[in-house]
Amino acid sequence: MDTSSAAARRVDLGLALGTVVVVALTVGAGVDAERAPSPVAYVFALGFGAVLLVRRRWPVAVLVVTVLGIFVYYALGFPAIGQALPAAAALYSAAELGRTRTALVLGGLLVGVAAYFRIGEGLPPTYLLGYELLTNVALVAAAVALGVSVRVRRASRADQERARVAALAEQAAEAGRRLQAQRVRIARDLHDSIGHTLAVVAVHAGVAAEAVGRDDEVAAAAIAHVRDATGSTLRELRSTVRLLRAAGDDDAGGTAGMGGVPALAESARAVGLDVDLRIDVADAAVDPAIGAGAYRIVQEALTNVLRHADARRVEVVAAVADGWLDLRVRDDGRGPDGAGGGGQGLRGMAERAGLLGGTLTSGRGDAGGFVVHARLPARLSS
Known part of the structure; x- marks a missing residue:
């Protein structure tokens, strides 16, 4: 495995572990003191991180699985972990790998569905619009923007490297002439x-x-x-x-x-x-x-x-x-x-x-x- 491939694997592993830790801590923080945490909720946290290990090969599939996993998690009545938080890394990955439109659509779908069910649960609209919805939208936008920024910088470096190689080739050709x-x-x-x-x-x-x-x-x-x-x-x-x-x-x-x-x-x-x-x-x-x-x-x-x-x-x-x-x-x-x-x-x-x-x-x-x-x-x- 060359150096660049090893570095990419380390980044993927870091994102996966970070997602597992953040979601698991959120699960624990959302459990009532009188009630023991559900092991299945932590399995979901592990799953949200595990799918990121294949994010480079199947970025859209990883994002889709993550969004559906969030829906299933809440449908089973587990403690609140935020609608966009578990999907942040998947949204970033999709945008980083050139699937920006897909990331925005699925991110919007995730926030919209979550808002719909939260209103159905009786959550005051003022709280939803003033805090929770705004927070989720900001998190989705930040994850997508970060992915786009990384991709643009990487493309710029690649263009500079190609220009450098072309300049070296031209210098070599001129030296030959x-x-x-x-x-x-x-x-x-x-x-x-x-x-x-x-x-x-x-x-x-x-x-x-x-x-x-x-x-x-x-x-x-x-x-x-x-x-x-x-x-x-x-x-x-x-x-x-x-x-x-x-x-x-x-x-x-x-x-x-x-x-x-x-x-x-x-x-x-x-x-x-x-x-x-x-x-x-x-x-x-x-x-x-x-x-x-x-x-x-x-x-x-x-x-x-x-x-x-x-x-x-x-x-x-x-x-x-x-x-x-x-x-x-x-x-x-x-x-x-x-x-x-x-x-x-x-x-x-x-x-x-x-x-x-x-x-x-x-x-x-x-x-x-x-x-x-x-x-x-x-x-x-x-």
Whole structure:
């Protein structure tokens, strides 16, 4: 038996014992001193309490049995115990368990029948209306009102608990969505970073392979570039792992930002690509998340040029105007069949720009080659 069930049984037992004690004491008080109490009257008192043990399962039946028991008790001529007193707990139980109308009807019936017979016995109407009837009506009303109050409070607590559970479920769902978004962002960042590094490594490895045995100095320089590129990427991977282990979120997506774009340009220049870098963006001009997004877009665009475009020159231009970061990466390669063959890379850049509230377009430039154009809000909306 769980805790709530045990508590309910204790309440039922308390009501039953309380009813037995109160009715039994009333029976004893109503017996003339010269006459011994009738054992049957006390059996009725025990019965009025015993039926309350099943009040939760059959609240209406318990109330009906109690009212009929009171009628039988008085019909047998036992000492007066009050018409509403033995039924108080049964009336309360019916109202508590949602049978308010039934409790009021049967309570009114009990008081009305009792009043009728009391008048028939010759009880003065003034006494009946001024004391006994008023007392019985007040007792019935109080028992029903208490039952309704308990039921309303219980329903209110249940509603609050449901609201709390729903709020917790929503918080868990939101945490899951944020975790999924974090995973997607990390996957995209790792794809951009490692893809760029592998493109640089592939070019330098090719140069080294061709130079070995013919120009060892060139081969050594190419291998050094491979070492530098892989070392930088390994440092970024370690930084990402530290970020994942740290508590809290990092909306900026790591330490990459517009300040890291010159290093990307140097990496591309090291493999023979002429990079014209024109960055007119102050450190505080854009939010960290915007700067990180712009960095990744430049990184992916340069990676596509190295992989697909067969270009010799790339122009990277970035500036902030009217609350927007305008970013262009233009090459002189094969155009849509070259850098445009990036496929997943172009889609990833467009998705990243969209998540930040901006746009990204790509296509053949007016003077040939391929252009990636991103417009990102300088500040994230609150």
